[in-house]
Amino acid sequence: xxxxxxxxxxxxxxxxxxxxxxxxxxxxxxxxxxxxxxxxxxxxxxxxxxxxxxxxxxxxxxxxxxxxxxxxxxxxxxxxxxxxxxxxxxxxxxxxxxxxxxxxxxxxxxxxxxxxxxxxxxxxxxxxxxxxxxxxxxxxxxxxxxxxxxxxxxxxxxxxxxxxxxxxxxxxxxxxxxxxxxxxxxxxxxxxxxxxxxxxxxxxxxxxxxxxxxxxxxxxxxxxxxxxxxxxxxxxxxxxxxxxxxxxxxxxxxxxxxxxxxxxxxxxxxxxxxxxxxx
Numbered sequence: 001x002x003x004x005x006x007x008x009x010x011x012x013x014x015x016x017x018x019x020x021x022x023x024x025x026x027x028x029x030x031x032x033x034x035x036x037x038x039x040x041x042x043x044x045x046x047x048x049x050x051x052x053x054x055x056x057x058x059x060x061x062x063x064x065x066x067x068x069x070x071x072x073x074x075x076x077x078x079x080x081x082x083x084x085x086x087x088x089x090x091x092x093x094x095x096x097x098x099x100x101x102x103x104x105x106x107x108x109x110x111x112x113x114x115x116x117x118x119x120x121x122x123x124x125x126x127x128x129x130x131x132x133x134x135x136x137x138x139x140x141x142x143x144x145x146x147x148x149x150x151x152x153x154x155x156x157x158x159x160x161x162x163x164x165x166x167x168x169x170x171x172x173x174x175x176x177x178x179x180x181x182x183x184x185x186x187x188x189x190x191x192x193x194x195x196x197x198x199x200x201x202x203x204x205x206x207x208x209x210x211x212x213x214x215x216x217x218x219x220x221x222x223x224x225x226x227x228x229x230x231x232x233x234x235x236x237x238x239x240x241x242x243x244x245x246x247x248x249x250x251x252x253x254x255x256x257x258x259x260x261x262x263x264x265x266x267x268x269x270x271x272x273x274x275x276x277x278x279x
Contacts, residue, residue: 002191005177005184009196011065012176017030019173024202029090031096033068038062040069040130043273044157047245053157054078060149062142063132064115067094067107073128074103082108084117115141119149126155133160134168134227143239156241156276163226164266166251170224173197173206190219229266241276248272 012021016034027035044053053059054076061070064083067090074081083094088111098107112118115138127146136142146156161168166178171189174196181189192210197203212222229248236243249271250259259268 003182005188005192006195009175009177014176015172017173028093030066030068030093033066034072034097037069037072042272043159043247043249044275047275050076053126058123059256060084060124062127062129066090067109070099071098071103074106074109074231075101076267078106080106082110084110084112084114086113107182115145117145117149121148122151124149124154125151129156129158131160133158133232139235147240150278152278154278158274158276159271161271162229162266162269165270175213186220229269229272232272236262242279244277245273245275
């Protein structure tokens, strides 16, 4: 089946992806993130202003990657912003970008696990969790940590693409087939992905980043937790947060109504958007 996947993939153009832009020498991951900064918060702006999110705030960006979006947020008048990222390899790139925009005094990169963050209680006014909910191993623990470190009335801005989104498998750096994870098994996708990236200069790094082995042997995509809308709603309902704003953004306007149907929404919603307040 993996040969069929590889063959069908040739029919689809890959979406723009920062890993590929970096390999092509067009821009760094950090610069790409910075340029996409406003897009990462555009859905929140239906409810809050940029100033309400950032101005004179102590801010935490969970899953900051190379820090590009974090530096963008820093430019919006924060008192201080911290980006936390489990991969320490991005520290230098993030700090260099902050220096480039003369925001190094407002920015800090911290390597750490969002389920066990090295911060004192109630120190942040705002937490951004953009495209991270679908990656963390222990989402319930992450939300408890966010609640602990937020000040009273502080807000957590959380969004994520559900797993059955067309590119919810997060393989679009190499596989351009929409909903590919619906049509092919994980075993097939792992074999296909390895084949497609093996000649790339960072091919091994991509495989190591995405794929792990279970104790009993089989490989699996360890960088994604297959977060569905249904599962996320259950987690949110059982958290201590007050749900201040919630939206399910459809892939396109023509899907607006079918994207409200419980089964179909898992496939037709491009982003779940939440604003949570600490009571």
